[in-house]
Amino acid sequence: MDIKKILLPVDGSEYSLNAAAEAIDLAQKFSAEIMLLYCSETFQNLKQFKDFSVESLEYANLVLTPVRELLEKTEVKYTEHVIDNSPSEEIPRMAERENVDVIIMAPRGTNPLASILLGSVTTRVLKQAPCNVLVVHQKP
Secondary structure (H helix, E strand, O other): OOOOEEEEEOOOOHHHHHHHHHHHHHHHHHOOEEEEEEEOOOOHHHOOOHHHHHHHHHHHHHHHHHHHHHHHOOOOOEEEEEEOOOHHHHHHHHHHHOOOOEEEEOOOOOOOOOOOOOOHHHHHHHHHOOOEEEEOOOOO
8 A cells, every 4th residue: 555645634632643643654654745634614604703713713723733743843744724614524525635545533533422432523534535544543
């Protein structure tokens, strides 16, 4: 299996930092590029409030900063994407559109009630992904 593009969705959870560490490790081994993705699911009626939009972007930056710092310690090439859409819809869509080789993600995110064993976003991505999905439970 040759890996050139890795999609790394993050949500600010410790689990997603573990996934980032694994993605960096694989990217270094395969000289692959990482596509860092944060999905900001804003409700349509809240988009009209400028303060909320600014707050949403500030939160995205807060979520991306720790992963960005990990990536900048390495020589791994990466791009950042902040998209206003449901992660369970956007992750498979971006994977297909960008022809990624693997999605590396956490088993669950910041919502502890979404699912006990495997997060609802992760479950949906596993069912819809056009490529392999590596679910990282702990630090490599």
